[in-house]
Amino acid sequence: RRTSERVRAEPSFRLSMGICFSDENREARRVRNPEMDTTTRNIYRLLVLGVSNSGKSTLCRHLTYLFGEGPGRAELQLYKRIIRSNVVELTRQILKLRIKPDGKTIDVKPELVKSAEYIMSSEVESNGFYDFTKEMSRELIKIWEDDDIRETKMDNIGDNATYFLSRINVLALSGYSPSPADVLHSRVRSVGFGRHIFRVGNNIFEMTDVGGDSSDRRKWSRGYSMATSVLYVMSLTSYSETGSGLVRENPQKSEEESLPVTVMEQSISLFKDICEESKLRNASIILFLNKRDIFKERIKQIPIRKCRAFAGYDGPEDDYKSCIEYMKKTILSRIGVERNLYVYVTCAVDERNVRRIFESVSDTVRTKALEVVGTLS
Incomplete structure:
Protein backbone atom coordinates (compact mmCIF):
# COMPACT_ATOMS: atom_id res chain seq x y z
CA ARG A 1 0.00 0.00 0.00
CA ARG A 2 1.28 3.42 -0.90
CA THR A 3 2.31 5.41 2.14
CA SER A 4 0.73 8.79 2.62
CA GLU A 5 1.68 11.67 4.85
CA ARG A 6 -0.78 14.13 6.28
CA VAL A 7 0.19 17.76 5.87
CA ARG A 8 -1.31 21.06 6.89
CA ALA A 9 -2.24 23.22 3.95
CA GLU A 10 -2.74 26.94 4.00
CA PRO A 11 -6.51 27.14 3.43
CA SER A 12 -7.65 28.96 0.33
CA PHE A 13 -11.35 28.69 1.04
CA ARG A 14 -13.66 29.22 3.95
CA LEU A 15 -16.98 27.68 4.89
CA SER A 16 -19.69 30.16 5.71
CA MET A 17 -23.45 29.76 5.98
CA GLY A 18 -23.18 26.21 4.73
CA ILE A 19 -21.50 27.30 1.51
CA CYS A 20 -17.93 26.92 0.33
CA PHE A 21 -16.54 30.29 -0.74
CA SER A 22 -13.26 31.08 -2.39
CA ASP A 23 -10.96 33.66 -0.88
CA GLU A 24 -10.68 36.23 -3.65
CA ASN A 25 -7.32 37.43 -2.36
CA ARG A 26 -5.87 33.96 -2.84
CA GLU A 27 -7.77 32.74 -5.87
CA ALA A 28 -4.99 33.53 -8.32
CA ARG A 29 -2.22 32.49 -5.96
CA ARG A 30 -0.86 28.96 -5.82
CA VAL A 31 -1.52 27.18 -2.53
CA ARG A 32 1.70 26.81 -0.59
CA ASN A 33 2.57 25.07 2.63
CA PRO A 34 5.44 26.58 4.59
CA GLU A 35 6.24 23.14 6.04
CA MET A 36 6.99 21.68 2.61
CA ASP A 37 9.82 22.47 0.25
CA THR A 38 7.73 22.23 -2.91
CA THR A 39 10.69 22.86 -5.17
CA THR A 40 12.08 19.39 -4.42
CA ARG A 41 8.90 17.42 -4.99
CA ASN A 42 6.49 16.74 -7.81
CA ILE A 43 3.35 18.87 -7.76
CA TYR A 44 0.26 17.68 -9.61
CA ARG A 45 -2.64 20.08 -10.02
CA LEU A 46 -6.04 18.44 -10.16
CA LEU A 47 -8.99 20.45 -11.45
CA VAL A 48 -12.23 18.91 -10.15
CA LEU A 49 -15.28 19.75 -12.25
CA GLY A 50 -18.89 18.64 -12.54
CA VAL A 51 -22.44 19.98 -12.32
CA SER A 52 -24.08 20.68 -8.98
CA ASN A 53 -25.03 17.66 -6.88
CA SER A 54 -22.65 15.36 -8.74
CA GLY A 55 -20.77 14.61 -5.52
CA LYS A 56 -17.50 16.27 -6.54
CA SER A 57 -17.18 18.30 -3.34
CA THR A 58 -17.85 15.17 -1.29
CA LEU A 59 -15.08 13.43 -3.21
CA CYS A 60 -12.71 16.32 -2.46
CA ARG A 61 -13.57 16.25 1.24
CA HIS A 62 -13.02 12.50 1.36
CA LEU A 63 -9.62 12.69 -0.32
CA THR A 64 -8.61 15.41 2.14
CA TYR A 65 -9.67 13.15 5.01
CA LEU A 66 -7.74 10.17 3.64
CA PHE A 67 -4.52 11.83 2.53
CA GLY A 68 -4.51 15.34 3.95
CA GLU A 69 -5.71 16.95 7.12
CA GLY A 70 -9.40 16.82 7.91
CA PRO A 71 -11.42 19.70 9.37
CA GLY A 72 -10.17 21.28 12.58
CA ARG A 73 -12.23 21.99 15.68
CA ALA A 74 -13.68 25.25 14.34
CA GLU A 75 -14.68 23.63 11.05
CA LEU A 76 -16.30 20.72 12.87
CA GLN A 77 -18.43 23.18 14.81
CA LEU A 78 -19.46 24.74 11.52
CA TYR A 79 -20.25 21.33 10.04
CA LYS A 80 -22.37 20.63 13.11
CA ARG A 81 -24.56 23.61 12.20
CA ILE A 82 -24.56 22.67 8.51
CA ILE A 83 -25.66 19.10 9.23
CA ARG A 84 -28.40 20.08 11.64
CA SER A 85 -29.66 22.69 9.20
CA ASN A 86 -29.56 20.02 6.45
CA VAL A 87 -31.81 17.82 8.60
CA VAL A 88 -34.38 20.57 9.12
CA GLU A 89 -34.45 21.31 5.40
CA LEU A 90 -34.75 17.62 4.50
CA THR A 91 -37.67 17.20 6.91
CA ARG A 92 -39.38 20.26 5.46
CA GLN A 93 -39.01 18.83 1.96
CA ILE A 94 -40.53 15.52 3.04
CA LEU A 95 -43.45 17.24 4.75
CA LYS A 96 -44.04 19.25 1.57
CA LEU A 97 -44.44 15.96 -0.29
CA ARG A 98 -47.23 15.09 2.14
CA ILE A 99 -49.27 18.25 1.60
CA LYS A 100 -52.80 17.34 0.53
CA PRO A 101 -54.45 18.59 -2.70
CA ASP A 102 -56.00 21.51 -0.80
CA GLY A 103 -52.47 22.93 -0.60
CA LYS A 104 -52.74 23.63 3.12
CA THR A 105 -53.14 20.42 5.12
CA ILE A 106 -50.19 18.10 5.76
CA ASP A 107 -51.00 14.39 5.69
CA VAL A 108 -49.78 13.34 9.14
CA LYS A 109 -51.40 11.75 12.15
CA PRO A 110 -53.45 14.15 14.34
CA GLU A 111 -50.91 14.01 17.16
CA LEU A 112 -48.16 15.15 14.76
CA VAL A 113 -49.96 18.12 13.22
CA LYS A 114 -48.43 20.66 15.63
CA SER A 115 -44.95 19.19 15.15
CA ALA A 116 -45.28 19.39 11.37
CA GLU A 117 -46.61 22.95 11.51
CA TYR A 118 -43.77 24.02 13.80
CA ILE A 119 -41.13 22.62 11.44
CA MET A 120 -42.81 24.09 8.36
CA SER A 121 -43.03 27.52 10.00
CA SER A 122 -39.28 27.66 10.64
CA GLU A 123 -37.21 30.00 8.50
CA VAL A 124 -33.56 30.31 7.58
CA GLU A 125 -31.85 32.85 9.82
CA SER A 126 -29.57 35.64 8.65
CA ASN A 127 -26.55 33.34 9.08
CA GLY A 128 -27.96 30.93 6.49
CA PHE A 129 -28.94 28.15 8.92
CA TYR A 130 -32.15 26.88 10.43
CA ASP A 131 -32.14 27.31 14.20
CA PHE A 132 -31.73 23.85 15.75
CA THR A 133 -33.20 24.49 19.20
CA LYS A 134 -34.16 21.86 21.77
CA GLU A 135 -37.77 22.34 20.75
CA MET A 136 -36.87 21.84 17.10
CA SER A 137 -34.97 18.64 17.89
CA ARG A 138 -37.93 17.28 19.89
CA GLU A 139 -40.37 17.96 17.05
CA LEU A 140 -38.02 16.42 14.48
CA ILE A 141 -37.67 13.26 16.55
CA LYS A 142 -41.47 12.99 16.91
CA ILE A 143 -41.87 13.25 13.14
CA TRP A 144 -39.15 10.70 12.41
CA GLU A 145 -40.37 8.13 14.90
CA ASP A 146 -43.58 7.82 12.87
CA ASP A 147 -43.68 4.83 10.51
CA ASP A 148 -45.84 6.62 7.93
CA ILE A 149 -43.30 9.43 7.64
CA ARG A 150 -40.46 6.96 7.22
CA GLU A 151 -42.34 5.30 4.36
CA THR A 152 -42.61 8.56 2.41
CA LYS A 153 -41.03 8.20 -1.04
CA MET A 154 -37.88 10.31 -0.96
CA ASP A 155 -36.87 10.11 -4.62
CA ASN A 156 -36.88 13.89 -4.98
CA ILE A 157 -35.08 14.48 -1.69
CA GLY A 158 -31.31 14.79 -1.26
CA ASP A 159 -29.15 11.67 -1.39
CA ASN A 160 -28.24 12.17 2.27
CA ALA A 161 -31.82 12.06 3.57
CA THR A 162 -31.94 8.43 4.69
CA TYR A 163 -28.49 8.64 6.29
CA PHE A 164 -29.12 11.70 8.45
CA LEU A 165 -32.73 11.05 9.32
CA SER A 166 -31.81 7.62 10.66
CA ARG A 167 -29.35 9.40 12.99
CA ILE A 168 -31.70 12.12 14.21
CA ASN A 169 -31.39 11.06 17.87
CA VAL A 170 -27.59 11.29 17.70
CA LEU A 171 -27.63 14.66 15.92
CA ALA A 172 -29.91 16.09 18.61
CA LEU A 173 -27.52 15.32 21.49
CA SER A 174 -26.06 18.41 23.16
CA GLY A 175 -22.54 16.99 22.92
CA TYR A 176 -22.85 15.91 19.30
CA SER A 177 -19.72 16.24 17.19
CA PRO A 178 -19.78 15.29 13.48
CA SER A 179 -18.05 12.05 12.52
CA PRO A 180 -16.07 11.83 9.26
CA ALA A 181 -19.07 10.04 7.71
CA ASP A 182 -21.39 12.84 8.84
CA VAL A 183 -19.15 15.45 7.23
CA LEU A 184 -19.02 13.48 3.98
CA HIS A 185 -22.81 13.16 3.86
CA SER A 186 -23.41 16.84 4.58
CA ARG A 187 -24.70 19.04 1.79
CA VAL A 188 -22.34 21.96 1.24
CA ARG A 189 -22.84 23.79 -2.03
CA SER A 190 -19.51 24.81 -3.53
CA VAL A 191 -19.23 28.32 -4.92
CA GLY A 192 -16.17 29.72 -6.65
CA PHE A 193 -12.86 27.98 -6.02
CA GLY A 194 -12.02 25.68 -3.11
CA ARG A 195 -8.45 24.41 -2.85
CA HIS A 196 -7.18 21.35 -1.00
CA ILE A 197 -3.62 20.08 -0.79
CA PHE A 198 -2.24 16.75 0.38
CA ARG A 199 0.79 14.56 -0.16
CA VAL A 200 1.08 10.91 -1.15
CA GLY A 201 4.68 9.77 -0.77
CA ASN A 202 6.89 12.41 -2.40
CA ASN A 203 4.09 13.69 -4.60
CA ILE A 204 2.00 16.73 -3.77
CA PHE A 205 -1.55 16.95 -5.09
CA GLU A 206 -3.14 20.39 -5.27
CA MET A 207 -6.84 19.90 -5.85
CA THR A 208 -9.14 22.73 -6.97
CA ASP A 209 -12.89 22.22 -6.64
CA VAL A 210 -14.87 24.69 -8.76
CA GLY A 211 -18.59 25.35 -8.26
CA GLY A 212 -20.93 23.48 -10.59
CA ASP A 213 -23.82 25.94 -10.89
CA SER A 214 -24.29 27.52 -14.31
CA SER A 215 -23.03 30.85 -12.94
CA ASP A 216 -19.80 29.19 -11.75
CA ARG A 217 -19.05 27.25 -14.93
CA ARG A 218 -17.71 30.40 -16.57
CA LYS A 219 -14.85 30.19 -14.07
CA TRP A 220 -13.82 26.67 -15.07
CA SER A 221 -11.53 27.90 -17.83
CA ARG A 222 -9.39 29.83 -15.33
CA GLY A 223 -7.86 26.57 -14.18
CA TYR A 224 -7.25 24.97 -17.58
CA SER A 225 -3.74 26.19 -18.31
CA MET A 226 -2.27 25.02 -14.98
CA ALA A 227 -4.12 21.69 -14.70
CA THR A 228 -2.10 18.48 -14.74
CA SER A 229 -5.35 16.55 -14.77
CA VAL A 230 -9.10 17.12 -14.86
CA LEU A 231 -11.27 14.97 -12.61
CA TYR A 232 -14.78 15.24 -14.02
CA VAL A 233 -17.49 13.94 -11.69
CA MET A 234 -20.83 12.84 -13.13
CA SER A 235 -23.66 11.48 -10.99
CA LEU A 236 -24.97 8.17 -12.31
CA THR A 237 -28.39 8.95 -10.86
CA SER A 238 -28.65 12.14 -12.93
CA TYR A 239 -29.95 10.06 -15.87
CA SER A 240 -33.31 10.17 -14.08
CA GLU A 241 -33.16 13.75 -12.81
CA THR A 242 -34.36 16.99 -14.33
CA GLY A 243 -34.22 20.50 -12.95
CA SER A 244 -37.66 19.96 -11.39
CA GLY A 245 -37.31 16.42 -10.04
CA LEU A 246 -37.31 12.87 -11.38
CA VAL A 247 -38.25 11.86 -14.92
CA ARG A 248 -42.01 11.42 -15.26
CA GLU A 249 -44.17 9.87 -17.99
CA ASN A 250 -46.24 12.17 -20.23
CA SER A 284 -5.14 13.70 -18.43
CA ILE A 285 -8.93 13.59 -18.20
CA ILE A 286 -10.52 11.20 -15.74
CA LEU A 287 -14.26 10.60 -15.54
CA PHE A 288 -15.83 9.57 -12.24
CA LEU A 289 -19.28 8.02 -12.59
CA ASN A 290 -20.38 8.66 -9.03
CA LYS A 291 -23.17 7.53 -6.68
CA ARG A 292 -23.09 3.92 -7.78
CA ASP A 293 -24.81 2.84 -4.54
CA ILE A 294 -27.88 4.98 -5.19
CA PHE A 295 -27.83 4.11 -8.89
CA LYS A 296 -28.17 0.39 -8.12
CA GLU A 297 -31.49 1.11 -6.42
CA ARG A 298 -32.66 3.80 -8.84
CA ILE A 299 -32.59 1.53 -11.91
CA LYS A 300 -35.09 -0.74 -10.17
CA GLN A 301 -37.56 2.15 -10.29
CA ILE A 302 -36.62 4.09 -13.43
CA PRO A 303 -35.00 2.38 -16.47
CA ILE A 304 -31.98 4.17 -17.97
CA ARG A 305 -33.76 4.29 -21.34
CA LYS A 306 -35.96 7.01 -19.82
CA CYS A 307 -32.97 9.26 -20.46
CA ARG A 308 -32.72 10.28 -24.12
CA ALA A 309 -29.00 9.59 -24.17
CA PHE A 310 -29.65 5.94 -23.30
CA ALA A 311 -32.99 5.45 -25.07
CA GLY A 312 -31.41 2.73 -27.23
CA TYR A 313 -30.61 0.47 -24.28
CA ASP A 314 -32.40 -2.87 -24.69
CA GLY A 315 -30.72 -4.91 -21.95
CA PRO A 316 -32.18 -5.98 -18.60
CA GLU A 317 -33.61 -2.89 -16.91
CA ASP A 318 -32.24 -3.61 -13.45
CA ASP A 319 -28.94 -5.24 -14.43
CA TYR A 320 -26.34 -2.96 -12.84
CA LYS A 321 -23.32 -4.11 -14.86
CA SER A 322 -25.13 -4.03 -18.20
CA CYS A 323 -26.47 -0.54 -17.52
CA ILE A 324 -23.06 0.77 -16.47
CA GLU A 325 -21.28 -0.64 -19.52
CA TYR A 326 -23.89 0.79 -21.89
CA MET A 327 -23.71 4.20 -20.24
CA LYS A 328 -19.90 4.28 -20.36
CA LYS A 329 -19.89 3.28 -24.03
CA THR A 330 -22.51 5.89 -24.90
CA ILE A 331 -20.80 8.72 -23.02
CA LEU A 332 -17.40 8.03 -24.60
CA SER A 333 -18.95 7.79 -28.07
CA ARG A 334 -20.07 11.43 -27.74
CA ILE A 335 -16.49 12.71 -27.58
CA GLY A 336 -15.48 14.21 -30.93
CA VAL A 337 -11.70 14.00 -30.54
CA GLU A 338 -9.29 11.14 -30.10
CA ARG A 339 -7.70 11.07 -26.68
CA ASN A 340 -7.15 8.66 -23.83
CA LEU A 341 -9.92 8.89 -21.26
CA TYR A 342 -10.02 7.06 -17.95
CA VAL A 343 -13.33 6.06 -16.38
CA TYR A 344 -14.00 4.96 -12.80
CA VAL A 345 -17.29 4.02 -11.15
CA THR A 346 -17.30 5.49 -7.66
CA CYS A 347 -19.13 6.05 -4.41
CA ALA A 348 -17.66 9.22 -2.91
CA VAL A 349 -18.61 8.24 0.66
CA ASP A 350 -17.07 4.73 0.47
CA GLU A 351 -13.57 4.85 1.97
CA ARG A 352 -12.24 1.65 0.40
CA ASN A 353 -13.57 2.61 -3.01
CA VAL A 354 -12.18 6.15 -2.90
CA ARG A 355 -8.77 5.08 -1.58
CA ARG A 356 -8.34 2.29 -4.12
CA ILE A 357 -9.44 4.42 -7.05
CA PHE A 358 -7.31 7.42 -6.11
CA GLU A 359 -4.22 5.25 -5.88
CA SER A 360 -4.92 4.19 -9.46
CA VAL A 361 -5.75 7.75 -10.50
CA SER A 362 -2.54 9.13 -8.99
CA ASP A 363 -0.54 6.64 -11.07
CA THR A 364 -2.41 7.76 -14.19
CA VAL A 365 -1.82 11.45 -13.42
CA ARG A 366 1.92 10.96 -12.86
CA THR A 367 2.37 8.76 -15.94
CA LYS A 368 0.57 11.24 -18.19
CA ALA A 369 2.58 14.14 -16.75
CA LEU A 370 5.84 12.31 -17.47
CA GLU A 371 4.70 11.62 -21.04
CA VAL A 372 4.01 15.33 -21.57
CA VAL A 373 7.41 16.30 -20.17
CA GLY A 374 9.06 13.80 -22.51
CA THR A 375 7.15 15.17 -25.50
CA LEU A 376 8.02 18.78 -24.71
CA SER A 377 11.70 18.16 -23.94
Missing part, protein backbone atom coordinates in the same frame (compact mmCIF):
# COMPACT_ATOMS: atom_id res chain seq x y z
CA PRO A 251 -49.16 10.08 -21.58
CA GLN A 252 -50.07 12.77 -24.14
CA LYS A 253 -46.81 12.32 -26.06
CA SER A 254 -44.98 9.41 -27.63
CA GLU A 255 -42.35 7.74 -25.45
CA GLU A 256 -39.45 9.45 -27.24
CA GLU A 257 -41.14 12.87 -27.28
CA SER A 258 -42.07 12.64 -23.61
CA LEU A 259 -38.48 12.21 -22.46
CA PRO A 260 -37.29 15.48 -20.89
CA VAL A 261 -33.73 16.78 -20.97
CA THR A 262 -32.01 15.30 -17.94
CA VAL A 263 -29.12 16.53 -15.82
CA MET A 264 -27.07 13.63 -17.22
CA GLU A 265 -27.42 14.95 -20.77
CA GLN A 266 -26.30 18.40 -19.67
CA SER A 267 -23.36 16.86 -17.85
CA ILE A 268 -22.35 14.78 -20.89
CA SER A 269 -22.42 17.91 -23.06
CA LEU A 270 -20.13 19.75 -20.62
CA PHE A 271 -17.80 16.74 -20.43
CA LYS A 272 -17.58 16.72 -24.23
CA ASP A 273 -16.55 20.38 -24.18
CA ILE A 274 -13.86 19.63 -21.59
CA CYS A 275 -12.45 16.77 -23.66
CA GLU A 276 -12.32 18.95 -26.77
CA GLU A 277 -10.77 21.97 -25.02
CA SER A 278 -7.42 22.76 -26.67
CA LYS A 279 -5.97 24.20 -23.45
CA LEU A 280 -6.36 20.76 -21.86
CA ARG A 281 -4.72 18.74 -24.62
CA ASN A 282 -1.75 17.90 -22.37
CA ALA A 283 -3.85 17.14 -19.29
